[in-house]
Amino acid sequence: MRNLFLCLMLICTASALMLAGDKGKSDTRSITGCLSQGDSAKEFNLKADDGSTWELRSSTVVLSEHVGHQVTATGVVSNATAHNMKEDTKDMAHDTGMTKENKEHGHLKVTDVKMVSDSCSK
DSSP: OHHHHHHHHHHHHHHHHHHHOOSSOOSEEEEEEEEEEOSSTTOEEEEETTSOEEEEEOSSSOOGGGTTSEEEEEEEETTHHHHHHHHHHHHHHHHTTOOOOOOOEEEEEEEEEEEEESSSOO
16 A cells, blocks of 8 residues: 555656656756767767766767776756656655666767776776
């Protein structure tokens, strides 16, 4: 019964958020993590320090120079509204005690990158 109540609360809260919009999150993000080569020459993957994963692309920044480095990538989130709603729903689930492990995955068009460390090991 408690789980049913929590699920109903989650659904109601998610619906309210959809109507109210995201919590002021920007379409632009800065994410720090380890950069690796993606499936193509112009695609890269960033495993963020928080466990989330991001597919990165850029037409203005040379990402290939930073493969294997810990970097902070700044850019525009693709489908930001939907992405923010997913994050908000995940946060609400966590707040209610739901423990399903589901790391975030997003797409970022990079406008700037800064090297934090020349290796990914901490």
